[in-house]
Amino acid sequence: xxxxxxxxxxxxxxxxxxxxxxxxxxxxxxxxxxxxxxxxxxxxxxxxxxxxxxxxxxxxxxxxxxxxxxxxxxxxxxxxxxxxxxxxxxxxxxxxxxxxxxxxxxxxxxxxxxxxxxxxxxxxxxxxxxxxxxxxxxxxxxxxxxxxxxxxxxxxxxxxxxxxxxxxxxxxxxxxxxxxxxxxxxxxxxxxxxxxxxxxxxxxxxxxxxxxxxxxxxxxxxxxxxxxxxxxxxxxxxxxxxxxxxxxxxxxxxxxxxxxxxxxxxxxxxxxxxxxxxxxxxxxxxxxxxxxxxxxxxxxxxxxxx
Ligand code: NAP
Numbered sequence: 277x278x279x280x281x282x283x284x285x286x287x288x289x290x291x292x293x294x295x296x297x298x299x300x301x302x303x304x305x306x307x308x309x310x311x312x313x314x315x316x317x318x319x320x321x322x323x324x325x326x327x328x329x330x331x332x333x334x335x336x337x338x339x340x341x342x343x344x345x346x347x348x349x350x351x352x353x354x355x356x357x358x359x360x361x362x363x364x365x366x367x368x369x370x371x372x373x374x375x376x377x378x379x380x381x382x383x384x385x386x387x388x389x390x391x392x393x394x395x396x397x398x399x400x401x402x403x404x405x406x407x408x409x410x411x412x413x414x415x416x417x418x419x420x421x422x423x424x425x426x427x428x429x430x431x432x433x434x435x436x437x438x439x440x441x442x443x444x445x446x447x448x449x450x451x452x453x454x455x456x457x458x459x460x461x462x463x464x465x466x467x468x469x470x471x472x473x474x475x476x477x478x479x480x481x482x483x484x485x486x487x488x489x490x491x492x493x494x495x496x497x498x499x500x501x502x503x504x505x506x507x508x509x510x511x512x513x514x515x516x517x518x519x520x521x522x523x524x525x526x527x528x529x530x531x532x533x534x535x536x537x538x539x540x541x542x543x544x545x546x547x548x549x550x551x552x553x554x555x556x557x558x559x560x561x562x563x564x565x566x567x568x569x570x571x572x573x574x575x576x577x578x579x580x581x582x
Contacts, residue, residue, distance in 0.1 A: 278304045279575045280568065281367050281376035283355050286313020287557055288547025289382035290339045290348075291564025292571075297346035299572040304376070305343070306369050308354035312336030313384045314511065314548070315557055317406045317427065319434035323454075324557050333408065335557075358521055360540050363578060377578055378542045378571040381518060381530055382564065383549040385511030390422070394478040395507075402484025407431035407506045411438050419504035420445055420487060422475060428508035429453040429461060435506065436464050443500065445470045447492060470500070478505070513549050525551050536567035542574050 279301035282289045289305055296303045305311075315321065318332030327335070344350070353369035358379060367374045387405040389395055395403060404410040407421070407430075415438045421431045424446035430453075435442045444461065449471040451458050461467050470489065476497065477488035486501045513528040522538040522545070523531040529552075530545035532538050538545050546563035548555045 277364060278302045278374065278376040280304075280378050280380060280571050281306065281365070281374055282380045282382055283358075283367070284313070284382035284384055284547075284549070285311035285340070285343075285350060286382060286384045286547060287315055287336075287339065287560040288384070288549075288564040288567075289313070289380065290336075290343045291561040292380045292382060292546055292568040293343040293348040293564075294339075294346055295565045295568035296572060297343070297348050299568070301572055301575055303343075303348040304374060305348055305350045306353050306355055306367065306374070307350060308352065311340045311350065313560075314427075317408055319408050319430050321557060331408070356517060358518060358543070360521060360543070362541075363582075365542065377575045378544070380536075380544045380546055380564075380567045380571060381515070381522070381538070381549055382546045382560075382567070383514060384560075385513045385548045385555075387507070388510045388512050390475060390478075390507060390509065392478055394480075398478060398480060398484050401482060402480060402503060403478070403505050403507065405507050407434050407508075410504075410506075411435050414439050414504040416440050417503040418501070419443070419506065420470075420500065420502045421506045421508055422446075423508035423510065424448060424451045424453060425508065425510060426453040426457065427510075428506075429457040431506050431508050432461050432467055433457065433464075436461070436467050439504075440466060442467050443470050443502065444468070445473050445475065445487070445489065447474050448472065475505075511548065515549055534566070536563055536570060542571070542578075544570055 285305045285307035315332040357368040418441040420443040473489045479486040532545040532550040536544040544567035546567035547560035
């Protein structure tokens with residue numbers, strides 16, 4: 277019986293592990309893939325207070341090392357269901373069932389897809405969702421980045437240092453990402469902004485050859501030859517598996533307020549997977565702390581009552 281089982285080892289989950297371990301509780305993190313969450317895809321993090329600049333993967337590594345050094349346990353497993361038995365919960369992951377007094381859901385969100393059949397087929401053949409993972413394959417080539425948020429802008433900056441030419445394709449002419457980054461990119465000679473444009477077709481059989489773009493204002497279409505496309509159009513939650521137990525909003529986020537408490541006592545939601553206004557590294561870390569401290573209190577009350 278663990279005191280705290282954390283589902284997801286991204287920034288929120290690993291921050292929760294640190295706080296729960298420092299409070300002396302037993303902690304298991306269940307993560308279906310590589311620890312780190314979304315931030316491993318960020319080439320540079322420049323907005324985490326106290327750290328001027330750090331590659332995203334480095335930030336994730338440091339956070340993970342901190343949690344593990346404090347004695348958190350981690351198992352690679354995909355959670356398929358959770359049951360509430362009031363004084364404890366069971367967490368099903370593959371063939372294994374874990375028991376815990378509390379559960380922190382910190383599942384983050386998954387990369388949003390454009391939603392074309394060719395997109396699936398061309399992943400790894402010109403299409404990527406991670407510039408820092410795959411950028412090196414496109415050294416000296418012409419690529420495009422799709423999106424107007426900080427991920428897309430960061431990807432363009434990273435790729436501009438490797439590639440001959442980088443197009444930034446965005447559906448509007450103003451950006452959701454930081455103006456400081458936009459300014460920096462506009463000064464780069466090998467970066468070209470193609471705004472007010474959407475991708476309407478991905479051209480290529482076994483390998484991406486070109487994109488068909490449509491200007492959303494004039495409706496004009498153009499073909500843009502590129503060897504790589506980095507899709508950075510945001511994230512979506514993946515909480516369906518928890519729907520029988522915790523309440524989700526219309527978009528699939530777990531309903532929980534700033535106290536991270538869900539509708540089930542002893543189950544908390546932390547980070548990008550919960551309903552919230554601001555989804556940032558800092559808010560994910562903050563949620564981890566809030567959820568862990570609430571879980572610690574819950575465990576203490578359970579232990580005192582038994
Ligand atoms: P995001 O901020 O949600 O931006 C997604 C972008 O994709 C938006 O510009 C959006 O356009 C566009 N988009 C969404 N759906 C689309 C579709 N179906 N077709 C075409 N375009 C579409 O996502 P993000 O950039 O991944 O960032 C997520 C969060 O992480 C943000 O809070 C961000 O600040 C943070 N982040 C931080 C760092 C860092 O600290 N260094 C790095 C990366 C990300 P519209 O603008 O028109 O909606």
